[in-house]
Amino acid sequence: MNFDDTPQEAAFRAEARAWIAANAPKQYEDELAKASLGRLVLSGANVLDVAKAWQKKKADAGWACLHWPKEYGGRGSSPIERVIWQQEEGAFGKLSRMFIIGHGMCGPTMMAYASEEHKRNYLPPLASGEKVWCQLFSEPAGGSDVAGLRTRAERDGDDWVINGQKIWTSGAHYSDYGILITRTDPTVPKHKGLTMFFLDMKSPGVEIKPIKQANGQSEFNEVYFTDVRIPDSQRLGAVGDGWNVSLTTLMNERMSIGASVATGFPELFDYCNDLVIDGAPAIDDRAVRAKLANWAVKASGLKYTAFRSISALSRGERPGPENSIGKLVAGSMIQEVATYALDLQGAAGVVSDPAQAEVAGKFQAMLLRSPATRVEGGTDEILRNIIAERVLGLPGDIRVDKDVPFNKIPTKGRG
Amino acid sequence: MNFEFSDDQKQLRDQARRFLAEKCPPKAVRAVLEGSAGYDKALWSGLAEMGFLGVAIPEEFGGTGAGHLELCVIAEEMGRALAPVPFSSTVYLAAEALMLAGSDAQKQKWLPKIASGEAVGALALFEGPGNPSPQAIKVAAANGVLNGVKKPVADGAIADFAIVAARVGSSGRETDIALYLVDLKAGGVEAKTLTNVDPSRNQAELTFKNCKAEPLGAANEGWSILTRVLDRAAVLMAFEQVGGADRALEMGRDYALDRIAFGRQIGSFQAIKHILADMYVAATLARSNCYYGAWALSTNAGELGEAAATARISATQAFQHCSKQNIQVHGGMGFTWEFDCHLYYRRSNALALSLGSLSYWEDQLIERMRKKNVA
Numbered sequence: 175m176n177f178d179d180t181p182q183e184a185a186f187r188a189e190a191r192a193w194i195a196a197n198a199p200k201q202y203e204d205e206l207a208k209a210s211l212g213r214l215v216l217s218g219a220n221v222l223d224v225a226k227a228w229q230k231k232k233a234d235a236g237w238a239c240l241h242w243p244k245e246y247g248g249r250g251s252s253p254i255e256r257v258i259w260q261q262e263e264g265a266f267g268k269l270s271r272m273f274i275i276g277h278g279m280c281g282p283t284m285m286a287y288a289s290e291e292h293k294r295n296y297l298p299p300l301a302s303g304e305k306v307w308c309q310l311f312s313e314p315a316g317g318s319d320v321a322g323l324r325t326r327a328e329r330d331g332d333d334w335v336i337n338g339q340k341i342w343t344s345g346a347h348y349s350d351y352g353i354l355i356t357r358t359d360p361t362v363p364k365h366k367g368l369t370m371f372f373l374d375m376k377s378p379g380v381e382i383k384p385i386k387q388a389n390g391q392s393e394f395n396e397v398y399f400t401d402v403r404i405p406d407s408q409r410l411g412a413v414g415d416g417w418n419v420s421l422t423t424l425m426n427e428r429m430s431i432g433a434s435v436a437t438g439f440p441e442l443f444d445y446c447n448d449l450v451i452d453g454a455p456a457i458d459d460r461a462v463r464a465k466l467a468n469w470a471v472k473a474s475g476l477k478y479t480a481f482r483s484i485s486a487l488s489r490g491e492r493p494g495p496e497n498s499i500g501k502l503v504a505g506s507m508i509q510e511v512a513t514y515a516l517d518l519q520g521a522a523g524v525v526s527d528p529a530q531a532e533v534a535g536k537f538q539a540m541l542l543r544s545p546a547t548r549v550e551g552g553t554d555e556i557l558r559n560i561i562a563e564r565v566l567g568l569p570g571d572i573r574v575d576k577d578v579p580f581n582k583i584p585t586k587g588r589g
Numbered sequence: 590m591n592f593e594f595s596d597d598q599k600q601l602r603d604q605a606r607r608f609l610a611e612k613c614p615p616k617a618v619r620a621v622l623e624g625s626a627g628y629d630k631a632l633w634s635g636l637a638e639m640g641f642l643g644v645a646i647p648e649e650f651g652g653t654g655a656g657h658l659e660l661c662v663i664a665e666e667m668g669r670a671l672a673p674v675p676f677s678s679t680v681y682l683a684a685e686a687l688m689l690a691g692s693d694a695q696k697q698k699w700l701p702k703i704a705s706g707e708a709v710g711a712l713a714l715f716e717g718p719g720n721p722s723p724q725a726i727k728v729a730a731a732n733g734v735l736n737g738v739k740k741p742v743a744d745g746a747i748a749d750f751a752i753v754a755a756r757v758g759s760s761g762r763e764t765d766i767a768l769y770l771v772d773l774k775a776g777g778v779e780a781k782t783l784t785n786v787d788p789s790r791n792q793a794e795l796t797f798k799n800c801k802a803e804p805l806g807a808a809n810e811g812w813s814i815l816t817r818v819l820d821r822a823a824v825l826m827a828f829e830q831v832g833g834a835d836r837a838l839e840m841g842r843d844y845a846l847d848r849i850a851f852g853r854q855i856g857s858f859q860a861i862k863h864i865l866a867d868m869y870v871a872a873t874l875a876r877s878n879c880y881y882g883a884w885a886l887s888t889n890a891g892e893l894g895e896a897a898a899t900a901r902i903s904a905t906q907a908f909q910h911c912s913k914q915n916i917q918v919h920g921g922m923g924f925t926w927e928f929d930c931h932l933y934y935r936r937s938n939a940l941a942l943s944l945g946s947l948s949y950w951e952d953q954l955i956e957r958m959r960k961k962n963v964a
Binding site for chain 2: 474
């Protein structure tokens with residue numbers, strides 16, 4: 175048992191480290207290191223511009239989307255090299271946030287289902303960050319029940335005509351392209367009538383409205399489609415096979431190993447070292463220690479669970495199912511941590527103005543953003559279902575709409 | 590990175606699992622639970638024959654000298670099977686204390702007997718309610734004899750020898766505490782079994798009356814040796830707890846698959862699925878933390894103190910959570926004497942208290958993290 179790199183891994187790490195040291199936008203390193211959930215501010219700069227510039231620089235030197243094939247803008251690296259890169263990129267990796275959906279979900283879906291010509295045209299600028307992609311899945315009528323979506327696609331000559339609405343689309347407002355799942359046949363059971371496309375977000379009839387979130391920010395959008403035309407050549411997978419195509423996308427969403435999940439613990443631990451309560455550091459208080467210890471072992475458990483998966487990758491094996499716990503644990507933990515950090519501040523915890531609040535309002539921002547971590551990318555409840563069914567082998571829930579034609583499924587709970 | 594047990598170590602685990610499946614079925618645990626023997630003597634001899642008792646003891650002292658990673662995988666299986674034997678007292682505590690601080694003569698005398706199954710050891714530390722602390726130790730050592738009462742002492746009434754923490758000074762410092770080695774068969778000590786929440790393991794009160802004792806380690810280093818022994822034992826105990834947690838999870842999962850209610854497998858209800866998913870989460874976090882502890886233990890890393898506390902807290906939580914929720918998944922049947930759920934519930938709660946309870950380790954963990962942060 176050891177944490178050492180193999181000689182090849184060590185060589186790769188040294189190369190990555192040297193390149194990052196020479197090329198990363200160091201002027202932002204401090205602010206990036208301090209950024210936490212709900213707050214990423216770079217003084218005197220637009221985050222999107224800085225992120226795009228860093229991504230382009232990486233791509234030009236062959237450090238973008240490492241695990242993708244070279245001809246599509248990647249480096250052809252092994253999974254373990256991708257993990258090593260992420261470790262070395264450190265705080266600068268936070269600049270990749272707006273590319274996560276494109277690189278983690280849209281790219282792999284295009285790679286699996288798009289034509290060779292499309293892959294060569296669209297993937298390299300996606301890898302380099304010159305073009306940003308979004309994923310148009312969730313709808314007002316289908317969140318956890320994605321297959322309940324209602325956006326229609328109807329064939330018209332060589333095109334498909336799209337009408338409907340998507341919601342919770344991350345980054346749609348700065349995206350150039352999107353992958354879109356639609357209903358092409360409402361007369362068959364819900365999973366069978368779906369078809370996937372990709373489209374230009376500037377297409378006529380696409381209207382993007384930012385959602386004002388509960389924390390006051392706007393990372394997500396509603397996207398409306400009115401008679402939007404998509405050529406059939408931009409269909410991904412067979413007509414009616416959209417559900418299977420979407421599973422490729424969602425699997426990739428949940429498989430990103432090594433991308434460290436934020437728990438809020440390091441921030442809380444530092445805070446408790448600095449905060450003085452009744453004349454003594456908060457960390458010397460036994461009640462504080464008990465709370466901290468509980469979160470410390472969770473944060474540590476997540477870290478070493480990732481190390482187990484990384485070890486499997488290092489041996490060239492597929493990681494086990496242990497990594498499936500990450501977001502479930504971290505999501506509720508960061509909310510609890512933020513709540514407790516405010517509790518320690520007493521009445522002053524209510525102040526969120528960065529100029530006035532403790533540690534520049536970091537924990538207040540975390541508190542207000544954290545409810546979303548337990549919903550986005552699979553709710554806590556869906557994640558528990560996945561663990562129970564796929565890891566523990568328990569039977570699926572009984573689905574009353576499974577064999578019912580989609581247009582016969584009730585749409586209202588009452589009345 | 591190779592943060593995983595080797596193929597040889599996994600084979601050893603499989604071997605231990607097969608051996609215990611045959612020699613230590615729930616029936617054997619119940620025999621100790623409901624009887625008065627204190628432990629399963631046949632199983633103890635069998636473990637010695639397999640070489641499991643001396644796996645971390647060097648060959649020159651009668652062990653196989655394999656190492657602590659090997660001991661970790663065996664500990665996990667012992668926990669999984671709820672082995673009703675004084676394994677933790679003898680192997681994690683007594684043997685580790687001897688290996689850390691014993692004189693050559695002490696090691697020559699006791700370690701081969703541990704490896705061969707001839708001697709059961711125990712650590713006599715606690716004196717009533719409270720967690721490990723130098724101030725709590727009243728048993729006094731003077732002129733080579735001990736006086737006072739230790740309780741509870743895990744496996745105290747079945748042990749052949751004990752490592753005893755005793756007071757040699759009254760300065761209020763850790764150096765007031767020294768460790769002693771006592772041959773419990775040589776007279777001067779009276780052992781009384783205490784009824785406890787997990788009768789598949791012995792708990793006792795030991796009363797020392799002018800009991801002859803020999804020093805173990807330097808006189809002023811007793812507490813520091815003890816702390817190191819507890820850290821090492823915490824990692825090993827955590828593996829035992831994770832083994833138990835995994836088995837409790839499997840029992841709950843199997844019952845959820847077999848039991849039909851409302852016309853369907855109860856495992857198809859989300860209320861049951863989510864209980865089991867949370868059990869899996871707790872067991873997985875604990876296992877990963879245990880691996881960190883195993884690495885630190887086997888390499889004598891500077892991180893051992895932090896890793897041991899982390900593994901201990903996480904595994905205590907996981908075993909308690911899984912054994913408790915296993916009963917919940919079973920419903921009423923889980924609360925019968927006949928079903929094995931209560932065996933795991935009892936063991937999880939007894940082990941949670943055995944080396945200092947959660948609050949002790951929580952305090953230790955944060956103290957150690959704070960010191961590292963300052964440094």
